Each structure stands twice: as structure tokens, then as C-alpha cells.
Amino acid sequence: MNWPNDRLEMSAQRLISNRTSQQSASNSDYTWEYEYYEIGPVSFEGLKAHKYSIVIGFWVGLAVFVIFMFFVLTLLTKTGAPHQDNAESSEKRFRMNSFVSDFGRPLEPDKVFSRQGNEESRSLFHCYINEVERLDKVKACHQTTALDSDVQLQEAIRSTGQPEEELNRLMKFDIPNFVNTDQNSFGEDDLLISEPPIVLETKPLSQTSHKDLN
Amino acid sequence: MKHIFNSYENVNNTARNDSDCPRVVLPEEIFFTISIVGVLENLIVLLAVFKNKNLQAPMYFFICSLAISDMLGSLYKILENILIILRNVGYLKLRGSLETTADDIIDSLFILSLLGSIFSLSVIAADRYITIFHALQYHSIVTMRRTVVVLAVIWTFCTGSGIAMVIFSHHVPTVITFTSLFPLMLVFILCLYVHMFLLARSHTRKISTLPRANMKGAITLTILLGVFIFCWAPFVLHILLMTFCPSNPYCACYMSLFQVNGMLIMCNAVIDPFIYAFRSQELRDAFKKMIFCSRYR
Numbered sequence: 418m419n420w421p422n423d424r425l426e427m428s429a430q431r432l433i434s435n436r437t438s439q440q441s442a443s444n445s446d447y448t449w450e451y452e453y454y455e456i457g458p459v460s461f462e463g464l465k466a467h468k469y470s471i472v473i474g475f476w477v478g479l480a481v482f483v484i485f486m487f488f489v490l491t492l493l494t495k496t497g498a499p500h501q502d503n504a505e506s507s508e509k510r511f512r513m514n515s516f517v518s519d520f521g522r523p524l525e526p527d528k529v530f531s532r533q534g535n536e537e538s539r540s541l542f543h544c545y546i547n548e549v550e551r552l553d554k555v556k557a558c559h560q561t562t563a564l565d566s567d568v569q570l571q572e573a574i575r576s577t578g579q580p581e582e583e584l585n586r587l588m589k590f591d592i593p594n595f596v597n598t599d600q601n602s603f604g605e606d607d608l609l610i611s612e613p614p615i616v617l618e619t620k621p622l623s624q625t626s627h628k629d630l631n
Numbered sequence: 632m633k634h635i636f637n638s639y640e641n642v643n644n645t646a647r648n649d650s651d652c653p654r655v656v657l658p659e660e661i662f663f664t665i666s667i668v669g670v671l672e673n674l675i676v677l678l679a680v681f682k683n684k685n686l687q688a689p690m691y692f693f694i695c696s697l698a699i700s701d702m703l704g705s706l707y708k709i710l711e712n713i714l715i716i717l718r719n720v721g722y723l724k725l726r727g728s729l730e731t732t733a734d735d736i737i738d739s740l741f742i743l744s745l746l747g748s749i750f751s752l753s754v755i756a757a758d759r760y761i762t763i764f765h766a767l768q769y770h771s772i773v774t775m776r777r778t779v780v781v782l783a784v785i786w787t788f789c790t791g792s793g794i795a796m797v798i799f800s801h802h803v804p805t806v807i808t809f810t811s812l813f814p815l816m817l818v819f820i821l822c823l824y825v826h827m828f829l830l831a832r833s834h835t836r837k838i839s840t841l842p843r844a845n846m847k848g849a850i851t852l853t854i855l856l857g858v859f860i861f862c863w864a865p866f867v868l869h870i871l872l873m874t875f876c877p878s879n880p881y882c883a884c885y886m887s888l889f890q891v892n893g894m895l896i897m898c899n900a901v902i903d904p905f906i907y908a909f910r911s912q913e914l915r916d917a918f919k920k921m922i923f924c925s926r927y928r
Binding site for chain 2: 460464466468469470471472475479482483486487490491493
């Protein structure tokens with residue numbers, strides 16, 4: 418990173434240390450050569466505060482800012498207390514739970530089903546978003562996902578009119594970690610942003626439900 | 632750099648003043664190691680995306696853009712060290728026109744890498760934002776064609792800006808433009824991610840009350856933004872101080888840590904693949920496949 422400092426910075430440093438030990442007469446040459454970059458000697462006399470005060474202040478400020486940001490984010494999570502149960506919210510919750518229960522069936526945790534898991538979770542995710550925005554589509558998603566077997570589920574997804582290519586595209590993009598989880602990696606990485614969609618395994622429903630939204 | 636000459640002048644001409652801030656010099660080997668690791672990591676990311684058809688999606692292209700800019704930054708450091716070594720050994724003149732031209736090219740490479748990083752991070756955040764908030768229209772908003780166009784525009788702009796900034800590097804408006812990009816982008820990314828986080832929180836609230844889920848999101852966000860801030864802010868402040876208060880002793884003491892600040896940017900190039908690219912299970916699988924396939928061949 419010699420920009421914006423002098424590009425000859427490091428070589429100048431060595432050359433100075435080499436040459437000044439050999440000949441002092443060339444000091445004037447060096448003074449002239451680097452005069453373009455010269456501002457003037459920095460006087461360290463009469464400092465009121467510690468000379469590294471900017472350094473210390475900057476790093477402390479940076480650390481405080483990041484920690485403050487973290488605490489604000491965690492406070493945001495903690496102040497998210499569950500809504501009081503009214504009819505609508507409980508119905509919503511029931512629907513979301515039933516979504517989750519449909520996906521909470523034991524699946525075989527091998528790669529054969531991972532793709533299906535991708536499709537399911539993508540549709541779950543889409544149902545998810547829809548559920549927040551428009552309650553009507555929840556029903557449609559609900560029907561397409563309320564199936565017993567993975568094969569049937571796949572067929573149902575395909576029968577909703579999505580072309581195969583679109584489905585493959587859906588499988589490609591990763592969704593930030595906030596709204597889906599990969600149960601495989603639930604224990605490993607907590608700090609994921611780009612996680613693939615849910616791959617469901619033989620886990621109890623409670624784990625499934627909150628992992629979905631991790 | 633001015634302060635560097637100042638301090639050396641003090642050393643040479645006068646008795647060393649104990650209140651001077653000595654310049655912190657890091658061994659070249661550290662820079663070399665970090666740069667090479669950065670280049671290799673980002674090269675792996677690029678290869679993994681290039682070799683896998685199912686990874687050729689807009690999201691991974693943006694991550695590739697970030698990997699390219701990190702790789703350019705590490706390459707810059709390697710080239711610069713090679714140039715310095717050549718100069719010290721004596722193959723290159725100190726102020727020849729070839730050397731200054733090479734210096735200019737390398738410096739514009741550095742600025743290109745910085746700007747590329749900044750814009751890649753912004754575009755990754757925007758892509759994720761669209762994924763969350765316009766999920767159903769995602770594929771009509773973020774098409775491959777638009778991805779390529781956006782990336783081409785970004786890199787053309789960065790190249791032009793890099794060349795312009797090197798040419799006008801001693802002017803104050805250049806410095807102000809450059810340093811203002813950093814907080815602007817930080818605010819932009821912060822807004823996007825916090826909004827995404829709030830949406831995730833509201834969803835989680837409806838379905839589950841487990842705080843751990845949201846805590847993960849908070850930790851993730853903090854790491855993403857924290858790494859960016861910690862790696863870039865010192866260098867940006869250095870540029871500002873160098874432009875506006877080079878003779879101030881406090882500023883000079885901060886600027887004596889220039890190599891540490893530079894190393895942080897190199898570390899950013901090393902850390903970025905882990906918090907962006909390798910967070911994706913698909914990319915990790917592609918990477919493992921690459922390693923194991925090459926092992927069994």
C-alpha cells in the first residue's frame with residue numbers, strides 16, 4: 418500500500434539507511450530528491466496528550482461502535498416478545514406450524530434427498546414470505562406442501578406451474594441465514610449468511626420449527 | 632510518506648528524539664505470506680464457481696467479483712514487494728520513468744481492488760436484500776444478463792476511477808471522494824442488513840420464541856460488518872490524516888502504523904472468502920468435490 422504514501426517509501430527507507438551509513442555528503446541530494454514530498458519536520462515538543470492518542474482513541478472508538486452495534490442487534494432480538502394471542506395471529510401461527518410439521522417428517526439424510534429438500538425449503542420459504550404479505554397464498558402453498566411423500570411433494574410443486582428450469586433456478590440461490598437454516602450445519606456454523614435451504618432430517622418438530630427461521 | 636522522510640531526517644541529522652513515533656515496520660515475509668494466502672483462497676473460490684454449472688448464479692457471480700477484487704489487492708502487494716526487492720538489489724533505477732510508470736500501474740491496481748471490494752460488498756448486500764424482500768420477483772429482477780451488466784459497469788467505473796485517482800492523487804478532492812466512499816457504503820450495507828435482520832426477527836417472533844435463532848443472526852451481522860469496518864477504517868483514516876494534518880504530531884504517530892493498516896486490508900482479503908463464499912454449503916461442497924476429485928485422479 419504505497420499509495421497514497423510515497424511509492425518509493427520502502428526502497429527509500431532502505432536506501433537511506435544504506436547510504437547514510439556510507440556517505441553523509443549525499444544527504445543533501447536526498448533532501449532535494451524527496452523535497453517534492455516534504456512538508457516539514459514534525460515537532461514532537463510540547464504534546465499535551467499522549468502521542469498515540471489518535472491511535473488509541475480510534476481503535477477504542479471502533480471497538481465500542483462494533484460492540485454497540487452488536488448489543489443493539491441483540492436487544493432487537495430480545496425485545497421481540499411474542500404477540501399476544503388473538504385469533505388471527507394464532508391462526509397464522511398454526512399455519513406456519515403446520516407448514517413446519519409437514520416438513521418435519523423424517524427424511525433420509527443423504528444427498529439423494531437434499532435436492533428435494535432444497536425444493537421443499539424453497540417453496541417453504543416462498544410460502545413463508547407470502548404468508549407475511551398475503552394470507553391467501555398461504556392456502557395454496559399449504560395445499561401444495563401438505564403431502565406425505567417427497568415424490569408427491571415434488572410433483573405438487575411441479576404441478577403448480579413452475580417450469581423445470583425455474584425450479585432448478587430456485588434451487589440455486591441461497592437465502593440469507595436469517596430465514597432458513599441448514600439443519601446439517603445447525604451445530605457447526607452459527608454465523609452463516611448464505612445458507613442453502615432447509616434439508617430436513619429426523620429431528621423433532623420443535624427443533625425444526627425454530628431452525629427454520631434461524 | 633512525508634512523515635516517514637521527516638522522521639528519517641530527524642534520525643539522520645539530529646539526535647533521536649525520544650518522543651518520536653517510530654515507524655512500525657512489519658517484516659516483508661508477513662506481507663508475502665498473507666498476500667499469497669489471499670490469492671490462493673480467492674483463486675479457489677473462482678475455480679469452484681467456474682467449474683460448477685450449478686454455481687453459476689447471480690449470487691455467486693457477485694461473490695466472485697469480491698474474490699477477484701481481493702485477489703487483485705493481494706497481487707498488488709506481491710508485485711509491489713517484488714518491485715521493491717528488485718530496486719534494492721539494484722536492477723531498477725530509483726526514479727526512472729519505467730519505474731514510476733510501473734508504480735503508477737501498481738497503485739491503480741490497488742485502488743481498483745479497493746473500489747472493487749467496496750462495490751462488490753454493496754452489490755452482495757443488495758442481492759441478498761432483493762432475495763429477502765422481493766423473493767418471488769427475484770428471478771425477474773436479478774437476471775443473469777443484468778448481473779453481467781451490473782458487474783461490467785462496476786468494474787469499468789472502478790478501473791476508470793483507479794486510473795483517475797492515481798493521476799490526481801495529490802489533489803484534495805480525490806482524497807475526499809475516495810474516503811467518502813467508505814462511510815457511504817458502510818451506511819448502505821448497514822441499512823440493508825439491519826432491515827433484513829428486522830424482517831427475520833419478525834418472522835422468528837411469529838413462529839418461535841427461541842432467542843438463539845436471532846442471536847445467530849445478530850452475530851452474523853456483527854461479524855460481517857465488523858470485519859469490514861476493522862479492516863478498512865484504519866486505512867481510510869490514514870488517508871484522511873495524511874491529506875489534512877501531515878505535520879501534526881498526533882497524526883504522525885497514527886500514520887507511523889501505516890504498515891499495520893495495510894496489513895489489515897490484506898487480512899480482509901484473506902477473511903472475506905470465509906465469511907462470504909465458504910458460508911454457502913453448495914460452494915463448500917463444490918470445493919470438496921474439487922479437492923477430492925483431484926486427489927483421486
